[in-house]
Amino acid sequence: xxxxxxxxxxxxxxxxxxxxxxxxxxxxxxxxxxxxxxxxxxxxxxxxxxxxxxxxxxxxxxxxxxxxxxxxxxxxxxxxxxxxxxxxxxxxxxxxxxxxxxxxxxxxxxxxxxxxxxxxxxxxxxxxxxxxxxxxxxxxxxxxxxxxxxxxxxxxxxxxxxxxxxxxxxxxxxxxxxxxxxxxxxxxxxxxxxxxxxxxxxxxxxxxxxxxxxxxxxxxxxxxxxxxxxxxxxxxxxxxxxxxxxxxxxxxxx
Numbered sequence: 737x738x739x740x741x742x743x744x745x746x747x748x749x750x751x752x753x754x755x756x757x758x759x760x761x762x763x764x765x766x767x768x769x770x771x772x773x774x775x776x777x778x779x780x781x782x783x784x785x786x787x788x789x790x791x792x793x794x795x796x797x798x799x800x801x802x803x804x805x806x807x808x809x810x811x812x813x814x815x816x817x818x819x820x821x822x823x824x825x826x827x828x829x830x831x832x833x834x835x836x837x838x839x840x841x842x843x844x845x846x847x848x849x850x851x852x853x854x855x856x857x858x859x860x861x862x863x864x865x866x867x868x869x870x871x872x873x874x875x876x877x878x879x880x881x882x883x884x885x886x887x888x889x890x891x892x893x894x895x896x897x898x899x900x901x902x903x904x905x906x907x908x909x910x911x912x913x914x915x916x917x918x919x920x921x922x923x924x925x926x927x928x929x930x931x932x933x934x935x936x937x938x939x940x941x942x943x944x945x946x947x948x949x950x951x952x953x954x955x956x957x958x959x960x961x962x963x964x965x966x967x968x969x970x971x972x973x974x975x976x977x978x979x980x981x982x983x984x985x986x987x988x989x990x
Contacts, residue, residue, distance in 0.1 A: 741791065742875075743817070743826040744970055745769045747800055747863070748833030750779040752930035753880070756963030757830060758782055762791040764967050769813060769826070771798035771833065792820075800833045800859035801851065806866045814870055827875040828970045829867050831860045831902075834880070836932055838891045849894050856898045861905065874917045878969050879906050881924040881981070887989045899924075903981055910979030919978040923965055926985025928957040952987025961986070 744761045748754040749770025758768045759782070768786050772779035772795055779795035786793035794816065798809055814824035837844070837852050860879060871877070881903050884896035902922065909920035927947040929938035936943050937956050947956040965984050968974050 741765060741767045742828070742970070743767045743769065744828040744830060745771075745813070745826050745867070746830040746832055747771045747798060748773070750775055750782055750795070752932055753925065753928060753959055753962050753966075754830075754832040755782050756959035757832065757966035758793075758963075759785060759789070760963035760967035761828075761830075761970050762786040762789045762793070764971055765791070766828070766970060767792040769793070770795050771800075771809075773797070773799055773833065798833070800863060801854035803854075803858060803862045806863055810866045810870065825870045825872045826867070827872050828878065829864060829871060829876075830878045830880070830966060831863065832880045832966075833859070834932075836934070836936075837895050838936070839894070840891055841893050844894055852894045852898050856895070857901050857905070860902055864909065868913075868918075871918060876918060876969060876974075877906075877909055877913075877920040878966055879903075879909075879920070879922045881906075881922045883924050883926040883983060883985045883988050885924060886983065906981070907979050914978075919969075919975070921969055921977055921980050921982060923962065923969070924981055924983040924985070925962050926951065926957050926983070926988040928959060928962060930959055947988070950989055951985065952990050955986065957984070957986055 744766050746754050746758045749758040750772035758770050762768050770782055783793040783795050818824045834856050837848055879902050881899040884892045885900040885903055906920050906922040927937040944956050948954055962984050
């Protein structure tokens with residue numbers, strides 16, 4: 737890693753919004769660490785794209801539902817950075833990794849709910865906790881939420897409710913970490929054309945048309961609509977934004 741570059745860690749950075757955010761962050765001149773859950777090939781491809789932009793990058797496997805693995809994960813990153821830069825710290829943590837769940841309340845199982853809680857809330861809470869000793873004072877935390885924490889669509893009760901929890905958690909992070917000048921903000925994307933949730937928004941024409949019809953800008957979102965917002969929050973220009981929910985949805989359900 738270049739000692740002159742700030743460093744961002746993006747969980748779930750091998751595809752979708754995480755990949756786009758990692759690339760946009762690199763374009764801002766930061767080095768990037770990404771995590772992936774299962775596809776090493778996809779992660780390596782993103783690492784190579786970042787390196788082609790002139791920034792340093794590395795990928796680590798991480799299942800954000802496995803809290804017990806976090807100590808070893810953080811230790812590996814710190815040791816790598818210490819070797820490369822002489823400093824084990826990063827500047828920005830982007831809690832992006834996640835999965836979808838589409839199920840009505842009547843059909844949601846305890847196992848499904850536990851999985852969503854573990855990935856989207858418990859994982860975010862404890863990974864942030866474990867990383868805090870290694871986030872530079874003046875750095876930042878960016879959590880990814882969803883428009884579904886503001887409006888309700890049938891079938892997303894568990895997912896949307898947990899994301900609402902992440903939004904409140906972000907306010908607590910901003911408050912408690914203020915003495916270290918660490919900013920915490922949350923970005924809430926609308927429906928985006930990725931492979932998330934089986935690619936519903938991207939591949940199901942009925943869903944895509946529905947999203948377009950209730951969005952002021954008249955279309956579903958694209959990864960490029962989100963990654964730049966994440967990258968902006970990793971710059972000095974965003975230094976006075978703290979404890980905020982930024983929805984990037986093109987104006988869904990206004």
